[in-house]
């Protein structure tokens with residue numbers, strides 16, 4: 439095993455991104471993950487961090503409308519991009535349609551996985567995917583240890599039905 | 604865990620990338636989709652001095668279709684290729700195999716070049732590249748070269764790519780008259796398979812006249828199955844394939860690891876050959 443050498447002090451970078459509609463700027467090390475940048479530098483702790491290996495999906499956010507793992511992007515890669523996190527979903531204290539469906543159908547228990555699922559499903563809804571694609575392919579990218587997925591699937595189906603899709 | 608400290612470079616042109624990779628005073632790693640590299644950084648299994656992020660370099664993600672080949676840029680995202688109607692028509696095996704890679708959220712970032720350069724022995728796309736005899740275009744500051752897929756993949760996470768080389772594009776021959784499909788067995792949809800198989804045949808009046816088979820998860824690299832291919836010739840896909848299955852079992856020496864034993868993988872290889880043959884017999888993919 440090689441002995442890690444003390445790293446040279448990393449050059450700080452300024453990252454400027456549109457986060458939930460607001461231009462935000464902060465200094466960060468290049469090695470900082472987008473998930474940590476959102477949580478620690480911008481104080482947006484709604485984005486959860488589970489595995490930091492891309493497996494669990496808790497950290498999923500939208501970058502330029504596309505759902506991605508924020509634990510697998512460097513914060514510096516988000517410079518100049520448009521980011522949406524779970525904090526953007528409720529407007530003026532009103533839950534989004536799918537958030538309401540999740541509550542009505544008991545789509546969460548501890549809620550750890552929920553922010554990531556909300557972002558992936560929100561993107562699927564905007565993209566016009568079917569309920570079937572969303573309950574299988576899209577939800578397949580998220581791990582929930584509590585619900586057994588029944589409530590989440592019901593929330594997706596209920597929400598899609600309500601919108602007449 | 605968090606990544607170790609590194610210097611971050613964001614070249615804007617191909618020349619700048621190969622210039623950075625040519626420097627010998629530091630260990631530089633290319634950052635493409637980051638869906639394998641960033642987990643390795645987070646686990647501190649990778650400790651590069653410099654991360655060369657090639658995401659802002661234009662022109663590396665093209666899809667070009669010619670009569671005899673399809674050329675795909677190394678930075679083409681799997682999510683884009685998966686939905687490309689021109690590719691679906693010209694080379695449907697590529698989008699078919701892509702749909703078996705990870706989850707949509709991961710495919711939104713994953714690149715074709717990253718998947719090939721990472722060279723996980725169970726990965727789907729390296730097996731497709733080997734089955735089709737893809738040609739990999741590599742570029743360094745001092746010139747370029749082309750490598751056949753069979754020679755590119757050497758061992759677990761190991762390719763013949765030199766550290767100063769960038770993979771720029773992958774050329775897939777179209778193999779007129781062939782039909783291909785991909786079959787795999789994994790624990791859950793989206794996981795790396797225990798065993799995967801890219802299976803292609805050319806048929807005349809229902810009889811196999813040529814075959815191209817390459818497996819994933821059956822060796823330390825994606826592997827062609829020449830004995831099984833030879834045994835297929837002259838058979839009907841609906842007929843008795845015992846000879847083909849025995850040839851395949853005999854020509855592989857799969858690893859035993861925490862995911863499964865060698866005999867388990869041999870059994871799965873037989874199963875995916877049977878499934879692939881049945882699918883192509885009933886029309887299946889092209």
Ligand SMILES: Cc1cc2nc3c(=O)[nH]c(=O)nc-3n(C[C@H](O)[C@H](O)[C@H](O)COP(=O)(O)OP(=O)(O)OC[C@H]3O[C@@H](n4cnc5c(N)ncnc54)[C@H](O)[C@@H]3O)c2cc1C
Pocket residue numbers: 491492493632633634635636637638639640641642677678703704705706709712713714715716717718720721723725726727728764768769770771793794795796
């Ligand atoms: C949860 C999860 C599930 C997954 N499941 C699967 C699966 O089922 N099947 C599968 O095949 N993969 C799977 N993967 C791996 C995923 O597809 C990776 O994205 C892929 O292996 C690497 O592609 P990338 O573009 O992200 O490359 P990166 O992670 O950026 O790079 C990977 C390696 O290749 C090098 N590299 C990348 N591009 C180039 C280039 N153009 N020239 C030279 N070197 C380059 C990098 O330096 C690095 O060493 C999974 C990943 C995750 C997180």
Ligand code: FES
Pocket residue numbers: 486487488489490491492493494495496497498507508509510
């Ligand atoms: S924390 Fe990002 S996928 Fe688990």
Ligand code: FES
Pocket residue numbers: 545546547548549550551552581582583584585
């Ligand atoms: S609600 Fe607890 S992990 Fe999903």
